[in-house]
Amino acid sequence: MRVSPVSGARAGSAGSCYRLADAGMKGGVDRENSELEDLLAPVIAAGRQAELPSPAQVERVAARAPRILDCPPAQLHARLTEALCARHPHLALQALHELGLLAQLLPELEATVNFSQxxxxxxxxxxxxxxxxxxxxxxxxxxxxxxxxxxxxxxxxxxxxxxxxxxxxxxxxxxxxxxxxxxxxxxxxxxxxxxxxxxxxxxxxxxxxxxxxxxxxxxxxxxxxxxxxxxxxxxxxxxxxxxxxxxxxxxxxxxxxxxxxxxxxxxxxxAQVDPLPSGLGHVLIAELGLSPGPVLGRLRRRLEALCEAGELEAGREPSYYVERSRDLGLVGQG
Known part of the structure; x- marks a missing residue:
């Protein structure tokens, strides 16, 4: 079974980049895919194998570089991503530049090549x-x-x-x-x-x-x-x-x-949920005859510690904590 030199996918397999949704368009789409594969093959090789294009490849691809924009954008993006996610992405970029493809595909980046000089x-x-x-x-x-x-x-x-x-x-x-x-x-x-x-x-x-x-x-x-x-x-x-x-x-x-x-x-x-309900302080003051201040603060911290230890249920209604404070004799503890 033939293996694509660009994608490594077996032709006709589920992983092939060139499966056709519409068999009736096969001829035209195949020609576009063939063009894309031929133009980007040296780029893929640079990214995968650290091999920069030869002078002959540069001459051949550079002469046809403007055709790259006629290729299907989705497949173009996929092939470029493949090259950039390979082991040598910096060489894939250098190959794109040397082949004249960077100026076509990413003129914004091509503008940086001689920018500092x-x-x-x-x-x-x-x-x-x-x-x-x-x-x-x-x-x-x-x-x-x-x-x-x-x-x-x-x-x-x-x-x-x-x-x-x-x-x-x-x-x-x-x-x-x-x-x-x-x-x-x-x-x-x-x-x-x-x-x-x-x-x-x-x-x-x-x-x-x-x-x-x-x-x-x-x-x-x-x-x-x-x-x-x-x-x-x-x-x-x-x-x-x-x-x-x-x-x-x-x-x-x-x-x-x-x-x-x-x-x-x-x-x-x-992300942690407050173990005590909102407004509990006001309820404790009203039900237990407490005043705002250190005593109330100590009671809240004790209730929080008991919730964290699993001795009290977290997230219950205020009346639950009032009742448990009385049962456990927490009111008035130093």
């Missing part, structure tokens, strides 16, 4: 940085795609400051908009993945900005905005650390790990 004032090479981030990232589609596109907003936001520094202020938000109006539509991203990658691009700087002074409220805003993509965001942020300065990488990773632990602890704490 376009002026007399040099700055970090965005293209080389991107390839490093992609290579360091975990091989989940959302993280890999976000790694590929996280810095595309730097091209339109670059600003040279009077003190010699370079600013890319707002590049994360600009990059998100560029992704939504560009690659997301052009390459047939599934809706859920499109939404996840957009959030990751917009928030990719946030974990690295964490400080111990962040309040619980700030942490809640952070993980609420990240939503179900929180794990992906933290993994992307770890991959985005490419500094070669001694100790810098370790400090950045420690910062993200600290953020992760604090967020997880807060999520777990927020």
């Amino acid at each position: 376009e002026s007399q004032r040099r700055h970090k090479d965005v293209w080389e940085h991107t390839k490093t981030v992609v290579w360091q990232s975990v091989p989940r589609p959302a993280v890999r795609w976000a790694a590929v596109l996280h810095d595309i907003g730097k091209v339109p936001t670059r600003c040279f400051l009077d003190d010699g520094r370079v600013s890319f202020h707002g590049h994360a938000e600009v990059g998100e908009r560029m992704f939504i109006h560009g690659p997301a539509a052009r390459l047939g991203f599934p809706p859920a993945l499109r939404q996840r990658v957009a959030v990751l691009i917009r928030m990719h700087l946030r974990p690295g900005q964490y400080e111990d002074s962040w309040t619980d409220a700030a942490l809640r805003r952070f993980y609420t905005q990240a939503g179900e993509g929180l794990r992906d965001l933290l993994d992307l942020s770890r991959a985005d650390i490419t500094s070669k300065r001694p100790g810098q990488r370790k400090r950045c990773l420690l910062r993200i790990s600290t953020l992760s632990r604090r967020v997880q602890a807060l999520i777990e704490a927020d």
